[in-house]
Amino acid sequence: MDRRLVLLLPSLTLLGLSAIGWLVWPPAPSEPRLTWPGLIAAGVATGAALLAGAWLLERSVPSFRHATRRLERLVRDLRLPPGGALAAALVSGVSEELFFRGWLLPTAGLWVQALLFMLLHPAGRAGWAYTAYTGLAGLVFGALTLASGSLWPALIAHVGVNLHGFSAGLRQGRRRSGPPPPGAPRAP
Numbered sequence: 001m002d003r004r005l006v007l008l009l010p011s012l013t014l015l016g017l018s019a020i021g022w023l024v025w026p027p028a029p030s031e032p033r034l035t036w037p038g039l040i041a042a043g044v045a046t047g048a049a050l051l052a053g054a055w056l057l058e059r060s061v062p063s064f065r066h067a068t069r070r071l072e073r074l075v076r077d078l079r080l081p082p083g084g085a086l087a088a089a090l091v092s093g094v095s096e097e098l099f100f101r102g103w104l105l106p107t108a109g110l111w112v113q114a115l116l117f118m119l120l121h122p123a124g125r126a127g128w129a130y131t132a133y134t135g136l137a138g139l140v141f142g143a144l145t146l147a148s149g150s151l152w153p154a155l156i157a158h159v160g161v162n163l164h165g166f167s168a169g170l171r172q173g174r175r176r177s178g179p180p181p182p183g184a185p186r187a188p
Contacts, residue, residue: 010120011095018098027106032150039148043156046144050137050161057129067127068168075169085166093159096120100138101145101154110146114138137161 032039057064080088096117104113118135141154 011091014095014099018095018103021099021103021107025103025107027103030149032148032152034148034150034153039150039152040156042144042148043153044160046140046153047157047160050140050157051164053136054133054161057133061129063127063129064133067123067130068165070123070127071130071165072169075166078169080166080170085163085170088166089159089163093162094155097141097151097155097158101141102151105142105145110139110142113142117141 034042054064054068058068059065075085078084100113100117104116108116114135115138117138118131121131121134123130137158141158144157145151145154
């Protein structure tokens with residue numbers, strides 16, 4: 001099976017679980033507390049804050065840096081096609097938000113959804129800081145959803161963070177592999 005398709009399996013599983021969850025135990029509808037510009041601004045600001053935190057962790061916590069390097073190698077090895085980073089960010093971010101904040105948050109609460117979100121992002125003992133960061137991100141996404149009364153800000157922030165991560169992996173791959181030497185045969 002193509003490794004790029006394997007990337008989609010957890011996201012497709014979460015989409016299926018979300019659909020089943022919403023049918024069996026539908027969350028109560030809520031009214032957004034912000035207008036569309038406010039929802040978008042909250043999402044962009046939250047994504048930027050999470051990326052700034054990741055940038056600081058990358059420079060100061062070896063465990064976080066270790067995990068991000070491993071993720072960059074994983075993304076590089078996937079050899080995503082043009083537009084692949086955006087597609088992967090959309091599929092993963094939307095499916096996770098629908099499941100964790102759209103269904104699990106109103107069903108199980110802020111802390112449970114954040115804990116399960118963190119457990120879905122294991123990075124091993126050497127990458128513990130990344131796993132802790134995703135737990136904090138789950139709390140932030142959940143609190144943002146509760147405060148705004150809408151899934152849109154968390155969805156925008158999550159897709160933005162994921163897009164940055166997938167794009168960074170692709171950039172690292174290009175930078176490390178570099179252009180072929182002059183006269184070298186091109187790969188088919």
